[in-house]
Amino acid sequence: MIRLSGLRLVGVLGALVAVLVIVALVALATGPSGVGVGDVMALLRGESIDPAARDILLAVRLPRLVLGLLVGAALATAGAVFQALLRNPLADPFVLGISGGAALAGIGVLALGGVVAISPRVVPIAAFGGGLVATALLYWIAGGRGRSSPTGLLLTGVVFNAFASAGIVFLASVAGFFEGSRIFLWLIGHLSAVDVDAAGLVAASVVLGLGVACLLARSLNLLALGDETAAHLGVPVEAHRRWLLLATSLMVGAAVAVSGLIGFVGLIVPHALRLVIGSDHRLLVPATALAGASFLVLSDTVARTLLDGRELPVGAVTALVGGPLFIFLLRRAQARGPLA
Amino acid sequence: MSAASRGGKGRAHATSPRDAGAARVAGERLGFAGVAVQIGERTLLEGVDFTVAPGEVVALAGRNGAGKTTLLRIASGERAADAGRVRLGDDDVARLSRRALARRVALVPQDLHVPFPFRVGELVLMGRAPHQPLIGLESERDVELARAALERLGIADLADRPVTTLSGGERQLVLVARALVQEPGLLLLDEPTAFLDLRHRVEVLREVRAFARAGGSALVVSHDLSLAARTCDRIVLLGGGGIVGQGPPDHVLRPETLRAAFGIDVRTFAGPDGAMVVVPDLGAGG
Numbered sequence: 001m002i003r004l005s006g007l008r009l010v011g012v013l014g015a016l017v018a019v020l021v022i023v024a025l026v027a028l029a030t031g032p033s034g035v036g037v038g039d040v041m042a043l044l045r046g047e048s049i050d051p052a053a054r055d056i057l058l059a060v061r062l063p064r065l066v067l068g069l070l071v072g073a074a075l076a077t078a079g080a081v082f083q084a085l086l087r088n089p090l091a092d093p094f095v096l097g098i099s100g101g102a103a104l105a106g107i108g109v110l111a112l113g114g115v116v117a118i119s120p121r122v123v124p125i126a127a128f129g130g131g132l133v134a135t136a137l138l139y140w141i142a143g144g145r146g147r148s149s150p151t152g153l154l155l156t157g158v159v160f161n162a163f164a165s166a167g168i169v170f171l172a173s174v175a176g177f178f179e180g181s182r183i184f185l186w187l188i189g190h191l192s193a194v195d196v197d198a199a200g201l202v203a204a205s206v207v208l209g210l211g212v213a214c215l216l217a218r219s220l221n222l223l224a225l226g227d228e229t230a231a232h233l234g235v236p237v238e239a240h241r242r243w244l245l246l247a248t249s250l251m252v253g254a255a256v257a258v259s260g261l262i263g264f265v266g267l268i269v270p271h272a273l274r275l276v277i278g279s280d281h282r283l284l285v286p287a288t289a290l291a292g293a294s295f296l297v298l299s300d301t302v303a304r305t306l307l308d309g310r311e312l313p314v315g316a317v318t319a320l321v322g323g324p325l326f327i328f329l330l331r332r333a334q335a336r337g338p339l340a
Numbered sequence: 341m342s343a344a345s346r347g348g349k350g351r352a353h354a355t356s357p358r359d360a361g362a363a364r365v366a367g368e369r370l371g372f373a374g375v376a377v378q379i380g381e382r383t384l385l386e387g388v389d390f391t392v393a394p395g396e397v398v399a400l401a402g403r404n405g406a407g408k409t410t411l412l413r414i415a416s417g418e419r420a421a422d423a424g425r426v427r428l429g430d431d432d433v434a435r436l437s438r439r440a441l442a443r444r445v446a447l448v449p450q451d452l453h454v455p456f457p458f459r460v461g462e463l464v465l466m467g468r469a470p471h472q473p474l475i476g477l478e479s480e481r482d483v484e485l486a487r488a489a490l491e492r493l494g495i496a497d498l499a500d501r502p503v504t505t506l507s508g509g510e511r512q513l514v515l516v517a518r519a520l521v522q523e524p525g526l527l528l529l530d531e532p533t534a535f536l537d538l539r540h541r542v543e544v545l546r547e548v549r550a551f552a553r554a555g556g557s558a559l560v561v562s563h564d565l566s567l568a569a570r571t572c573d574r575i576v577l578l579g580g581g582g583i584v585g586q587g588p589p590d591h592v593l594r595p596e597t598l599r600a601a602f603g604i605d606v607r608t609f610a611g612p613d614g615a616m617v618v619v620p621d622l623g624a625g626g
Contacts, residue, residue: 002462232418235469236438
């Protein structure tokens with residue numbers, strides 16, 4: 001009988017950590033400046049290297065790497081949690097419009113920053129609030145409590161996203177301090193503007209959110225079977241759901257505040273992992289965080305190098321992978337039975 | 341059939357060598373006293389009084405919408421009664437925590453939609469959740485319990501199959517296995533045999549009997565009155581906003597009582613095994 005043994009848990013997570021380390025090294029060693037593997041290795045060994053190369057590695061690539069890890073882990077984990085809570089394998093913070101809500105609130109604060117002085121640290125907090133409001137609205141509109149129809153949820157998300165995108169463009173235009181390309185970066189999602197000021201707050205949010213999701217992973221297994229079943233098996237449904245929604249909103253808010261609307265990470269990563277390691281959230285949640293981090297860093301490395309000398313926003317890469325996958329999953333779900 | 345044969349009837353019908361070594365179950369007494377159920381403005385049920393004692397299997401029957409499933413939900417703590425009290429042993433069900441209740445009461449729902457491809461073994465092991473700490477893995481004993489339950493229900497070969505690939509009947513057997521693994525004192529079953537073939541019906545009801553013989557108590561919602569007459573010690577028949585009859589099957593399964601519950605004419609007679617058989621009177625003679 002297949003079961004989650006300690007050996008399997010350690011084995012899978014260990015392998016994913018190894019993948020993450022390799023991906024991180026590749027990301028550090030890749031870039032247009034000619035600083036490569038040799039410099040990374042020398043730096044790791046503690047040898048002295050060219051100060052310019054050292055600056056590129058530590059001041060440019062490393063912060064971007066760390067940001068990518070955090071955002072990838074946050075978005076992927078949030079996807080896995082939303083899928084279980086909404087009992088819908090197509091759920092993802094971007095598809096559901098949670099990221100849109102967070103981005104709108106974040107932009108709102110930034111726009112307000114043109115009028116009154118606001119610390120950039122406030123942006124993640126506002127984005128968290130926006131994500132939370134979007135989550136609450138989603139539950140309210142779509143009927144919530146896991147009974148909502150999948151089509152209703154997805155439609156609500158589409159409308160949310162359209163509204164949020166329009167709101168972002170509107171606010172940025174009114175505030176007048178965003179040049180067009182920066183709005184574009186927010187809307188498509190990017191890792192190129194590393195805000196060191198907010199990094200600590202983002203890291204804390206992601207660690208906190210991940211901690212809650214891992215702690216309540218067994219409840220996620222039961223909640224994925226529906227509220228009634230979870231309750232019959234002893235889960236304090238309301239309390240645990242509230243904690244999980246807070247945790248995911250926190251993670252999504254933090255991720256969106258620094259990277260904008262990177263889509264489909266929460267759809268692609270948990271889905272691919274389920275095929276390989278199964279559906280037990282005690283393994284799936286931490287594995288999703290690790291794989292999500294690897295996936296986004298890898299996507300960003302591709303985005304940085306695909307077009308020689310020019311940078312793609314990473315959100316374009318994830319959407320190019322995720323869009324077709326979403327359509328494929330939707331088609332398959334429809335083939336198995338009416339979605340509504 | 342005579343009243344004298346009633347006490348041991350279920351036991352006689354369900355003798356099985358498989359449960360000879362079954363562990364004792366600390367059975368729970370379930371007591372409904374003056375329970376009323378409101379659906380919006382409408383009073384669905386009123387003055388519901390009945391008990392399920394340890395060692396007893398009680399059937400809950402009545403027409404669609406009579407409130408059978410609602411009473412199970414109240415017994416499982418999912419819904420509160422609008423009046424009256426529901427007790428589990430000495431405790432008020434409404435005052436027990438979800439976790440405390442889940443250690444004492446297991447519910448087998450009519451069906452379960454599982455959106456993710458959990459394996460059958462994983463789903464059955466989830467029945468251990470109320471006994472486990474918040475984080476951690478299953479113990480050897482948990483796994484043994486799950487394996488034994490799957491074997492007793494004849495579905496050990498399904499253990500590694502994704503739940504999403506099972507038929508409705510197979511899923512029902514898995515849900516019964518999960519409830520047994522929960523090690524409850526009271527088992528609530530909502531039409532556990534609706535999707536099952538004859539053989540698996542008997543298997544499930546035999547497990548329920550074995551559970552009661554080991555000391556557990558069981559409340560089974562059933563539409564199959566003839567099968568209930570063979571497997572249950574007592575029948576509680578709902579109708580007209582309350583209980584129209586309760587007692588041993590041969591006492592409740594009478595044409596006049598059934599007419600009060602279902603509003604149609606039925607014929608009842610003793611089958612070759614002495615237990616009642618209920619067939620609708622389709623009124624060939626008008």
